[in-house]
Amino acid sequence: MYDLGYFRNHLDAITARLADRPFSVDVDAFRKLDGERRAAVSEAEALKAQKNAESAEIGKLKRAGQDTADKQQRVRELDELIAKLDDRASALDTEFRDLMSGIPNLPHESVPVGKSAADNLEVRRWGAPTEFKFEPKPHWDLGPDLGILDFERAAKITGARFVVYMGLGAKLERALINFMLDVHTKEHGYTEVLPPFAINSASLYCTGNLPKFEADLFKLQGTDYYLAPTAEVPVTNLYRDEVLDLDSLPIKLCAYTPCFRSEAGSYGRDVRGIIRQHQFQKVELVKFSKPEESYAELDKLTADAQDILERLGLPYRTVVLCTGDMGVNPAKTYDIEVWLPGQNEYKEISSCSNFEGYQARRASIRAKSGKSKAEHVHTLNGSGLAVGRTWLAIVENYQQADGSVVVPEALRSYMGTDIIRGVK
RNA sequence: GGAGAGGUGGCUGAGUGGUCGAAAGCAGCGGUUUGCUAAACCGUCGUAGGCCUUUAAAGUCUACCGGGGGUUCGAAUCCCCCCCUCUCCGCCA
Incomplete structure (x- = not known):
């Protein structure tokens, strides 16, 4: 397993060296999946932040003795949306992890290139x-x-x-x-x-x-x-x-x-x-x-x-x-x-x-x-x-x-x- | 196998529904004081991921209190299942 940040920033060099194993990193698939996964995570997390804020609001209103039924209903609806986005994000994340864990280690520079x-x-x-x-x-x-x-x-x-x-x-x-x-x-x-x-x-x-x-x-x-x-x-x-x-x-x-x-x-x-x-x-x-x-x-x-x-x-x-x-x-x-x-x-x-x-x-x-x-x-x-x-x-x-x-x-x-x- | 008690940050340990990523202490780190050491005092101190950013830092968001599911607007805290540790009983090399 690679360090994700390192892998992203050295993609070309890593890909070139892995070709010696030989192993071909599907760079396009990596970029696409990484991008989709990050977008999905961001989207889900933004909604979660909204939900957390509203929940905290409800707590305050309740302590002040106010009615919160409407707000609670809205959070419930938000929750359904979050569940869907979360499913998508975690599916992409699993796929991404599988891709990453399937990539072999980088041979040290002292390792000779060869076929067999x-x-x-x-x-x-x-x-x-x-x-x-x-x-x-x-x-x-x-x-x-x-x-x-x-x-x-x-x-x-x-x-x-x-x-x-x-x-x-x-x-x-x-x-x-x-x-x-x-x-x-x-x-x-x-x-x-x-x-x-x-x-x-x-x-x-x-x-x-x-x-x-x-x-x-x-x-x-x-x-x-x-x-x-x-x-x-x-x-x-x-x-x-x-x-x-x-x-x-x-x-x-x-x-x-x-x-x-x-x-x-x-x-x-x-x-x-x-x-x-x-x-x-x-x-x-x-x-x-x-x-x-x-x-x-x-x-x-x-x-x-x-x-x-x-x-x-x-x-x-x-x-x-x-x-x-x-x-x-x-x-x-x-x-x-x-x-x-x-x-x-x-x-x-x-x-x-x-x-x-x-x-x-x-x-x-x-x-x-x-x-x-x-x-x-x-x-x-x-x-x-x-x-x-x-x-x-x-x-x-x-x-x-x-x-x-x-x-x-x-x-x-x-x-x-x-x-x-x-x-x- | 039966009965009971537990699992919280590097460690010890508090926390029974919102102000808790979490008190306090220890260890660590930075500093002050100080012949030196020690002590004292002040500050700081989790991990991963996302956003922002050239990178990093800073900032911000999300998740994580053994693991997984559930209840709820909201869970370290309530419920269910599993794993592990400890105590007692049984069995046993």
Whole structure:
């Protein structure tokens, strides 16, 4: 959501930059609707002012003991007129809001122009793709062979795109969660949050998941609650409708949650293994920043996520998403892609974004210090990391010729073992 | 699930039909006083939208006292529904 005054006054520049996404702002429709809406509001408000004045008059006359029947009748008639104008004004206002909330965020000036993932800009590469003296297997073979992943039973108890982790597989997931939370809280300065996993529609609206992406969510029947698609939603909404102390910024939070996504529209993509599931675990990083510091904070947040991969010895690269590949809500996004030998490619394991004031305006998250007027903060978030994808990256990168998996040094104290062998 | 009490500005809290966008206090901001600090005193201090204006400010209007509907010429105040918080009872990991 844009600031209306800013949007009006920078219409040409905004329209030009959004064309890079590509998104075409219907400028004529905007101007027309904005004009009609303002005219309708003015008209209705003028009548309301008249009505309020007459009502006050009636009060005075009554206290003076005079008859006011005529005046009351006139206000009643005025009221009918106002009701009609109000209906029109609010209909136009709703239409206008829908138009505005459908306009994607303005890409930051540092975001490269491009059409697809092929145009993303690589900004960092760490390590080299793992080399093997044998043919590496994908995790969907390694996992079941080791008895640590069970797709068939997951399909039985729930359905497709769910998985059961068994034994050391379950423990590896838990170890990763604890490892990530420990590094972020003890060394990167984040405060741990454990939010509700079910969230209401207002929260989803503020982060931009609703109304546009309702189809991607699981809704709890008979309630206004949805299963969280990411901890970004509950954690960003922590300070919805609040005025924070500017001096307390940046606020740095991290949260472990399961994430639930219906994956509507992704049929046929990543169908094998645990790359794309209806439920996956994630440790999320969220920041509330001063506007002037938000890009420095984005770089730090991205570095915090990369640090996890480096400690685990997993090769990765980081790209800036180009205008054509980024989501509608962020102003800038870094994707961190981990090397997966089983697929022979780099695959997204974290997405770190600066939303600037786009979410904060929807959610009314502001900050002030003493003399300053409350201003909207900038919100940022990124995966730190997607646990399931980290799990499979370890299994694939640390696999041995005999099918066992070496546990990365950093996880051994959490795992209580340095190797995962088959239980059969 | 049952019974009761509540939800008012950044915070605390008064306000049961018109003079209420809302007392008072705290915090903040500007100032006076003052070796410094503290204190005291004076002033100021909500948000959004419309009009006016080149913009902003100022001015003015509209809306907002948990959310939605209703009664009334007029609602923070009365009525209905919902949400949330607290207390007690029941149930329960």
